[in-house]
Amino acid sequence: MRIGADYYPEHWEKSRWKTDFKLMNKANIEVVRIGEFAWSLYEPKEGEFHFEWMDEALEELAKYNIKVVLCTPSATPPKWMVDKYPEILQEDVHGYVKGFGTRKHYCFNSSVYREKCHILNRKIAERYGKHPAVEGWQVDNELGWANTTRCYCDECQVNFRKWLENKYGTIDNLNKKYGTVVWSQIYNSFDEINIPKAGACYDVCPDTQGQNPGLLLDYYRFSSDSVVDFTRETCKDIRAYSKYPITTNMLDAAVNSGTGIDYFKLSEELDFTSWDNYIEFQWGIAEDAAVSRDHALLRSYKKRPFWVMEQQAGACGWSKMGPAPTPGKLRLWTYSAVANGADTVVYFRWRSALFGLEEYWNGIIGHDGKPGRRYQEIAGIGQEMKELNKIYGKLLPKSRVAIIKSFDAEWSHSIHRHVENFQYDNYELEFYRAFYKMGIPVDFVQPSEKLDNYDLVIAPALIMVKDFELNNLASYVRRGGHLIISLRSGIKDEYDAMLPESIPGVFADMAGVTVPDFDPLLSKKTEISGVFGKGTADLWCDIIKPVSAEVLGVYTSDYYAGEACLTVNDYGDGKVYYLGCDLDETAMLNLAKYTGSRAGIPMELYETEGLERVECSDGTNYAQFLLNHNSYPVIVPLKTRYMEMISGKVVENSIKIEPYGVAILGLGKR
Numbered sequence: 001m002r003i004g005a006d007y008y009p010e011h012w013e014k015s016r017w018k019t020d021f022k023l024m025n026k027a028n029i030e031v032v033r034i035g036e037f038a039w040s041l042y043e044p045k046e047g048e049f050h051f052e053w054m055d056e057a058l059e060e061l062a063k064y065n066i067k068v069v070l071c072t073p074s075a076t077p078p079k080w081m082v083d084k085y086p087e088i089l090q091e092d093v094h095g096y097v098k099g100f101g102t103r104k105h106y107c108f109n110s111s112v113y114r115e116k117c118h119i120l121n122r123k124i125a126e127r128y129g130k131h132p133a134v135e136g137w138q139v140d141n142e143l144g145w146a147n148t149t150r151c152y153c154d155e156c157q158v159n160f161r162k163w164l165e166n167k168y169g170t171i172d173n174l175n176k177k178y179g180t181v182v183w184s185q186i187y188n189s190f191d192e193i194n195i196p197k198a199g200a201c202y203d204v205c206p207d208t209q210g211q212n213p214g215l216l217l218d219y220y221r222f223s224s225d226s227v228v229d230f231t232r233e234t235c236k237d238i239r240a241y242s243k244y245p246i247t248t249n250m251l252d253a254a255v256n257s258g259t260g261i262d263y264f265k266l267s268e269e270l271d272f273t274s275w276d277n278y279i280e281f282q283w284g285i286a287e288d289a290a291v292s293r294d295h296a297l298l299r300s301y302k303k304r305p306f307w308v309m310e311q312q313a314g315a316c317g318w319s320k321m322g323p324a325p326t327p328g329k330l331r332l333w334t335y336s337a338v339a340n341g342a343d344t345v346v347y348f349r350w351r352s353a354l355f356g357l358e359e360y361w362n363g364i365i366g367h368d369g370k371p372g373r374r375y376q377e378i379a380g381i382g383q384e385m386k387e388l389n390k391i392y393g394k395l396l397p398k399s400r401v402a403i404i405k406s407f408d409a410e411w412s413h414s415i416h417r418h419v420e421n422f423q424y425d426n427y428e429l430e431f432y433r434a435f436y437k438m439g440i441p442v443d444f445v446q447p448s449e450k451l452d453n454y455d456l457v458i459a460p461a462l463i464m465v466k467d468f469e470l471n472n473l474a475s476y477v478r479r480g481g482h483l484i485i486s487l488r489s490g491i492k493d494e495y496d497a498m499l500p501e502s503i504p505g506v507f508a509d510m511a512g513v514t515v516p517d518f519d520p521l522l523s524k525k526t527e528i529s530g531v532f533g534k535g536t537a538d539l540w541c542d543i544i545k546p547v548s549a550e551v552l553g554v555y556t557s558d559y560y561a562g563e564a565c566l567t568v569n570d571y572g573d574g575k576v577y578y579l580g581c582d583l584d585e586t587a588m589l590n591l592a593k594y595t596g597s598r599a600g601i602p603m604e605l606y607e608t609e610g611l612e613r614v615e616c617s618d619g620t621n622y623a624q625f626l627l628n629h630n631s632y633p634v635i636v637p638l639k640t641r642y643m644e645m646i647s648g649k650v651v652e653n654s655i656k657i658e659p660y661g662v663a664i665l666g667l668g669k670r
């Protein structure tokens with residue numbers, strides 16, 4: 001584990017560099033990420049390249065033994081390029097062309113832009129690909145940030161038509177799969193197909209929601225593929241000259257609710273994953289369970305340790321700021337990342353900027369360049385990690401529970417969300433949160449992944465699966481796995497069309513139930529009772545008729561009082577639960593305990609409000625992180641004697657954790 005800083009050598013006088021690097025050394029900051037927005041310095045005019053400034057920065061960083069993640073600068077195409085080649089600009093859903101002035105104003109499919117990136121990226125990779133100060137690469141910056149994955153320009157339209165032709169072969173086939181017979185949408189050729197923009201009725205159905213769902217879903221897939229392809233090309237350019245590992249900084253699900261990029265697919269192009277973690281800032285305050293969920297997603301995309309490439313270091317925002325991190329929180333957030341599988345945490349940013357849009361984005365040190373309390377806190381973390389590294393290698397939580405994350409399902413639900421308050425990410429978080437509160441780590445998996453390492457797999461609202469994915473889930477259960485299937489699962493084909501089978505469609509056999517009726521809840525609550533105690537549903541109620549399944553919960557109000565809401569079915573050597581409704585937080589927690597313990601997972605662990613507990617291992621050594629997200633101290637009872645690894649003290653019976661405090665319980669000596 002180690003720490004780093006996001007740094008902009010180009011924002012400061014060269015005479016200041018030394019002071020900064022010495023301060024970094026003193027704080028045990030071992031790595032900086034640089035160069036992601038520097039195109040106009042590298043290539044101030046078309047074909048005129050300058051690298052001296054970067055040469056000097058790297059040389060100086062090397063003297064201080066600070067390692068570098070170097071970026072490809074494609075997030076900010078310069079003004080001369082935009083003026084000369086306006087066709088590189090993104091177009092939005094209403095046909096508005098995104099102009100120069102901020103960032104991410106380019107189209108991933110623009111052949112001109114791809115060529116310009118290709119030229120510069122290869123030059124950068126060639127020059128620095130073996131540089132001793134460099135240790136890794138970042139592609140672009142926050143791909144898909146601010147709704148930029150989906151572009152609606154002419155070049156995208158041409159590419160989309162090719163993509164469709166490749167997928168469907170004949171236009172008749174596409175017409176059939178999309179059901180274009182509805183509303184006179186039958187196409188005569190692929191050339192007639194437009195990217196689905198805001199439809200004629202967009203004031204009734206916001207943006208594109210009046211469009212054909214099959215067409216929309218394919219367009220979302222195409223857009224994600226375009227970003228992945230752009231990344232693949234960039235990686236190819238880098239790998240032609242460099243063996244250093246490549247990443248790109250992904251966005252959280254908590255604040256950004258998805259970029260429209262299939263991160264599993266994107267991760268296949270990368271050597272390691274990383275993401276940007278802002279917890280309390282202008283755009284909101286993230287719940288600790290949601291941050292933990294985001295970390296879990298990041299370790300899951302490659303099932304490997306990841307980096308936090310940007311982590312909040314001070315009060316921040318653009319026009320206005322969120323709160324200053326209370327003393328202890330920078331450290332708490334850092335260890336929470338480590339506990340969840342991060343091996344490097346890089347703080348954004350080293351020093352608060354004196355100019356530009358992000359003047360209010362406070363760094364480790366302030367505008368005045370003097371080390372203050374945030375610097376001291378981070379230096380303390382650096383010191384602790386130096387000691388901890390003598391004991392620990394790369395830590396990962398050992399997850400016995402997995403939640404299926406399907407980008408097809410996410411996008412399908414975003415096109416038609418079934419009922420006003422349904423949001424796939426939030427719905428998945430409801431399951432995640434329950435296990436999080438019990439200190440049970442959860443991974444995210446694709447429906448096609450090997451599942452044998454998990455005792456319990458949850459498939460929330462898995463609306464569509466391909467045959468091989470269904471077979472994978474079925475054989476996991478037949479071999480003894482436990483699977484929870486929930487509302488809105490298995491009812492559509494991959495073209496976003498409804499299946500003619502009774503609900504739950506392709507899962508009916510495994511679940512041993514049928515659902516002849518359902519009640520989408522707009523503004524009422526339905527009461528429920530079962531192995532999860534007494535509770536309420538306020539989103540959706542499937543009225544379940546067991547075929548071979550046993551009833552574990554029933555509705556106790558409304559016209560379906562007495563009908564089943566939760567069942568379990570024996571299937572092969574395993575079990576399939578079908579949960580027909582959403583559950584309030586307490587009921588969900590009880591369901592987690594019930595299903596977890598039946599899958600053989602000890603669920604009677606700590607349950608201290610606001611305490612994050614993660615058990616990890618580096619393969620040899622054990623670490624149990626206790627992270628207090630409360631503003632008050634907590635006393636955590638202990639069953640065994642441990643060594644607290646940061647202080648080196650033996651703890652027994654109980655341990656007190658200060659507000660925002662951290663403890664790492666180990667078994668060995670220190």
Ligand code: GAL
Nearest residue numbers: 141142145276310348358361
């Ligand atoms: C991230 C971005 C950084 C910086 C930071 C603060 O989204 O990658 O470049 O802008 O937020 O806004």
Ligand code: ZN
Nearest residue numbers: 107151153156
């Ligand atoms: Zn485009």
